[in-house]
Amino acid sequence: MIVPRIEIDLQAIEDNARTLVTRLRARGIEVTGVTKATLGSPEVAKAMVRGGVARIADSRIENLEALREAGVRVPLTLLRAPAPEWADRAVACASTSLVSDPGVVAALSAAAGRRALNHRIVLMVELGDLREGVMVAEALDLARSISRTHHVTLAGIGTNLACRSGVIPGDEQMAALSALATTVTGKLGVAAPLVSGGNSANLAWALGNGRVGRVNDLRLGEAILLGIDPLTRMPIEGLRQDAFALVGAVIESLDKPSQSWGLRGQMAFGAVPSSRERGTIIQTIVALGRQDVDPDGVTPSAGTTVLASSSDHLVLETPTRMVAGEEVRLGLNYSALLRAMTSPFVYERLVQRSGAVAAPRAQMA
Ligand SMILES: *Cc1c(COP(=O)(O)O)cnc(C)c1O
Secondary structure (H helix, E strand, O other): OOOOEEEEEHHHHHHHHHHHHHHHHOOOOEEEEEOHHHOOOHHHHHHHHHOOOOEEEEOOHHHHHHHHHOOOOOOEEEOOOOOHHHHHHHHHHOOEEEEOOHHHHHHHHHHHHHOOOOEEEEEEEEOOOOOOOEEHHHHHHHHHHHHOOOOEEEEEEEOOOOOOOOOOOOHHHHHHHHHHHHHHHHHHOOOOOEEEOOOHHHHHHHOOOOOOOOOOEEEEOHHHHHOEEOOOOEEOOOOOOOOEEEEEEEEEEEEEEOOOOOOOOOEOOEOOOOOOOOOEEEEEEEOOOOOOOOHHHEEOOOOOEEEEEOOOOEEEEOOOOOOOOOEEEEEEOHHHHHHHHHOOOOEEEEEOOOOOEOOOOOOOO
């Protein structure tokens, strides 16, 4: 079978989605499934939908267009506000956008008007992580202005924590968001606002013992795809961590010294890592590189370690000499998954529990 390829177990994704949807439903929270780490894969989105997510969201307009094209029928949300010149394509493919800037609201309004549409806006609020979001003190004014803008509807409010600064979503932030939701309901007459509390980093809070308040939605990517809590990078109990594997082929496997020799400057990607003299080791090269995967985010099988990587070579230490063409399977973290799904050199193999193989992204021979 062709290499390198990423194997995607759609059943694992469906199972993870269903588990999270069930647990969060008990807390009054719906799940928006986030596909951006899979380049907006329609098959992944459909697995999430089978698992019960209410909506699908992605940060890229091209990905949402592909999902629409592929017949994903649930409402689509644009996670990253569109630049004004993208507003037309945004309103054409998404029903809802997360927005924090009045200029983007104006562009969406104009674009929706031209298409005789109404576009839903979730106003993003800054609660300390310092990525997107209007400051709380200014949120009501901007919410009011959105509610008075033609061709857009103020659908609710949201926030995003952890992604930029690692700020942990907790009772304090979620209470602030709930309080703002109450104000927006009371002052602007938004009856049942979407209150989108955050991403996978919110799960520990959402499934804990605290009060969820008015939070009624979480946008989940990493937790569904990898079964991992992004705050700790630990497995979430009851979820599967085996939905993705990257498979590459051995192109050299030789006994070599553990230390390089000769005068040394910088290597291809910056500073030279120091290596300990350990005598002769078995060094195995896999035909995968930084163009295809983040080498710091791969997990080889027990006994094998990643020694180094350059654009196109992944250098491993393996317990035994391997045969050229032999396959090496690697587990992936979020960063490695994102890179692998984005590399045009990595083929895709979709696997169901039944063993069925579905259509490829890149053509698979
Ligand atoms: C990426 C993203 C998410 C999903 O993040 P995960 O950590 O993968 O759950 C949610 N909301 C926004 C705004 C995002 O950009």
